[in-house]
Amino acid sequence: MVTLHLKDDNLLKWQYQIESILEERVTFEVIGASKEGLRADKELLSFLIATLLDNAIEYDIGSKTACDAWLSLSNRYATMSRALINRLQIELQTTKKGGDLINKFLMHLKHIKDQLSIA
Incomplete structure (x- = not known):
């Protein structure tokens, strides 16, 4: 059922997969006591x-609830430095198709856009 494990460069894909699984099984309402x-x-x-690799588990150690774990992971992996945001914006503006096929070029642009949306 789970095909991705969270690592440094796949938060958006991992989050999408986890949320779609959770929507099927659980609502995102507050769980009562x-x-x-x-x-x-x-x-x-x-x-x-x-769904976590060893290095990602380190950020969830001590989490007592699923919400704590989710917020800890979101804060760790979604927080990007301003310099990285600037680099991605420049890359988006300066990327050229060159000799690549149009599909490869468009996927590259989408990847940059996705990384910016995480930020």
Whole structure:
């Protein structure tokens, strides 16, 4: 079911996959303090951890709830320096098709756009 594990360069793809799986199984409403709610939260936390590579798990150590884990990962991987944002904007503005096929060129532009949307 899960085909991606979170790493430094795939937050957008990982997040898209995880959210689509979660929408199928769980709503993004606040989980209550009931016994069933606590069990569901622990299952969701375990699910998120199972999709992480070793270096990403380091950022979730100590998270007690799925929400804490999600926010920790989002803050770590979505935070980009202003210099990187500037570099991506310049790359987007200066990229030329050259000898590439149009599909490859357009996918490259989409990749840059996706990275900027994360930022």
